[in-house]
Amino acid sequence: MQIIISNNSKEPIYEQIYAQIKTHILKGELQVGQPLPSMRQLAKDLDISVITTKRAYEELEKNGFIYSIVGKGSFVSEQNNEMIKERKMQVIEEQLTAAIQNSKEIGVSRTELIELLTMLYREEE
Amino acid sequence: MFNLIWKDLVLQKKGVMILLPALFGYIVFNPSYIWIGIVFSIVIIQDVFAKDEHSSINKLLNSLPYTRQEIVTSKYIGAIIFTLLVALTMIIGGMLIHKEIPTWKEIMLMVSLSMLAVSFIFPFSYKFKSQYILKAFLVLFVVYMIVITIFIHNLNDILREFVQTILTLEDPSVFLVMILSIMVLYIFSWLLSIRIYRNKVF
Amino acid sequence: MENVIELQNVNKSFKGFQLKDFSMTVKKGFVTGFIGGNGVGKSTTIKLIMNLLQPDSGTISIFGLNYKQHEKKIKQRIGFVFDDNIFYEHLTLTEMKRIIKRAYSNWDDNLFRYYVEQFELPLNKKIKTFSKGMMMKASLTIALSHHAELIVMDEPTSGLDPVFRREFLDVLHRLMENEDKTIFFSTHVTTDLDSIADYIIFIDKGQHVFTKESTQIEEEYAIVKGEKELLDADTKKEFISIRKSNHGFEALTANKNRIEEVFGQMVLIEKPSIEDIMFYTKKGAEWHV
The missing domain is CATH 1.10.287 (Helix Hairpins)
Structure with missing residues (x-):
């Protein structure tokens, strides 16, 4: 999964991540049930704080793109x-x-x- | 806490390895054990103390899982260990060099007097800084010289006689009382140091 | 969420300095950056957290425990890094390790070796020959080798070159993959915080100014630039601080959305750095250059 973030953009980083993962899901590059990298892993890989990825995942979950299972991680939801x-x-x-x-x-x-x-x-x- | 004592022994390893052979050298020329023993004990104990005195080292020791009480206590126990080490060296040295070991009274007196000195030095060093100890000694020395030259000309002899009297005392109970009172003083000094160290700011 | 560090209404005064009614919390599993200028109480707060100082009043609890009863238990679980050398200078790193190792029940020699190799630290050179960067790496190595749950650092990056700063942040990032770890560190190099800090605590003149999530800062704060004519008694209220010059104004707001509503396209809105927020908050009100 490719995610490219800009530190200089006016758009907050969590929104950039949110938008890009959303696009990946909508384009079908991420399939239903497929696991997403853990928040902490993603934060490390992107060199950003954990709370930023956490926030992005929370937004994705709120809008029904992903669901999370405690202790297992986050997965792509069935699309409504x-x-x-x-x-x-x-x-x-x-x-x-x-x-x-x-x-x-x-x-x-x-x-x-x-x-x-x-x-x-x-x-x- | 025994880790702290072990740490002091490790840190002082080199110093002890230089000083104890030097002690042998002294014994060759002068078998007056008591004074030399006291001087060597105090030098080693003060050196151990000075190594931990930097505020940065205090920061380290206090950030490690030790309590302030343990840090102070380790120094008091360590002081006894170092004194006994000096006593042991004197016994071995006396045996090897003069074919006679110091009497148990001499050893006891040396250990007691070292503890007596430490009882005053430690709280003073915790309150101020050990470098002031040297100045305090100088002042004491000057006072002593003044007393000798002006007031009591034969103070040196009196002291020497006093020590001799103690050493030749047949009644062990006087000796015992002396050792006990020094031990009480040592414990009092230890409690006082804990009190002082508890409120130190690094 | 669980708090690893909790300070409540802490007061501590020295000659010429006072920590006033200071409260703060540090959450488990996150990185909290502690910012403020020089001499505003950062080091004092860290010393209070490490029990190197006792508060005049107020309570401090670490892992939900207090120092009076659980000093050793708490310190077993903390790894610490200070900005000065706190090791015996005449020892080598191996000798120093042997001494410190005995203090911790959870010491892990493999972990120690791992960091020594990663940081390319010399084991048999005297610590007094270490450069500032090596010193910091050595401190970090010792701090991380006993599986501490909480890492407390006082100005860890001050005086480090940029390459090592990045390496340092990488180590922290990797550490934070484990959700049981918590990091609290003070800094005035605010760029350190941009990539790693989840929470930011801002202290000024011995007082707590704010604790915020870094995402919240991104959302709420903005630097606004525009023509001076736009400023009047009403619009000025939207800003924390305004810097005016002959060519226009620059200001910090904590209400980005409102500014967008009020000014629309008439102003330039930019993302502030943490340094901007510190600077404007400290300056206050408005001033002219």
Whole structure:
């Protein structure tokens, strides 16, 4: 699991960790039931304080991304609808970004792209 | 606590190894055991004391799992051990060099007088600093010289005679009373040192 | 959560210095950094925790025990590092170890050897030839070799080069993988705290200023920069301290969210270092340069 934190960002470190682990889960890189590194291990590896990872894990647990078992550690939760939605959104974003990049390469303008999208959307309905 | 005494013995190993042979040398020239024994005992005991006197060493000893009472007590027990070590060296030295060992009275007197001196030196050193002991000795010496030259010209002889009288005393009970009172004084001094050391700031 | 160190309403006065009604706690399983300027009472507090000093009033308990009845029991479980040399200078590290080893029932020679190798310490050189960094490594080695649950350190990083400071923090990080360990250390090198401290206790002029989680500091505090025209009687209330110059102002706030609401995009909001927090808190109110 890759986690890259910036000490200079305005965003608190625990939020950076929270966001990155969340992304890993939503992208499916971390699977349901898979164990996360222990808070203390992660703190050591990232060279940050234990309380920071603890806080990140608490937020992840509060929002249902992970669950923890005392003495065993933390695991990726089964995702609920909200999360599946969020995960799909992420995929959509990625695909749209790709579409935008392709459009730019061949000079399709934003308006043209939106028109195309609206047209395709109607066809699906 | 015995770890602390062991520590002093280890730290003083080199010093003792130099001083005790030196004691042999003295015995060759001068078989007056009592005074030499006292001087050697006190020098060794003071040296042990001075090694632990730095506030940084006090910080170490007091941060280790020892109580202040143990730290002081170890010094008092250690002082007796070092004195006995000197006495033992004198016995061996006397045997080897003069083919006669000091009498038990001489040994007892030497040990008692060393303990008497320690009884005063330790509380003083805990209260102030052992380096002042030297100054205190100098002052005492000057006072002694003044007393000899001005007031009692034959004080030296009186003292020597006094010691001789004690040594030739046939009645052991006087001897016993003397040793007992020094022991009481030693214990009193030990309690006083604990009291002083308890409130020390490092 | 369990408290390993607890000071309650502790008072201690010396000539020209006073620790006033001082209370603090250190939680088990975490690293607590103790910050403050020179001569504000950090060392005094550490000495009180080590029972090198007794308080005039108030209570001190370590592992829930008091020193009156459990002095040896408590000290068996503490490893300590001071910023000065507390060893016999004319001894070698091996000789020093032999002396200290006997004091602890849990001494572990393997652990000692492990740290000696890791820190590349000479075993047979006299301690008085040690550099400041080596001295510190030697102290740390001794402190960590008896499975102490609580490590108390007084200014461990002062006078150390940056490379060794990192090594030192690494050792602490590794130690904290074990959730039964607790570390308490004072420092004025506040960058030490950024990566390791879970809690920060700030002392000033013998008084407790705050105890906060480091994440809480990240969330609440911010350095705000903007034009002086933005400051008025109302907006000034949001700041702990304001530094004004001819070109604008810089200020510390303990209410980052509120500032974002009030000023929005009109100001620059930055993450403060612990040094910033110390500096502004000590300065107080507002001043002009």
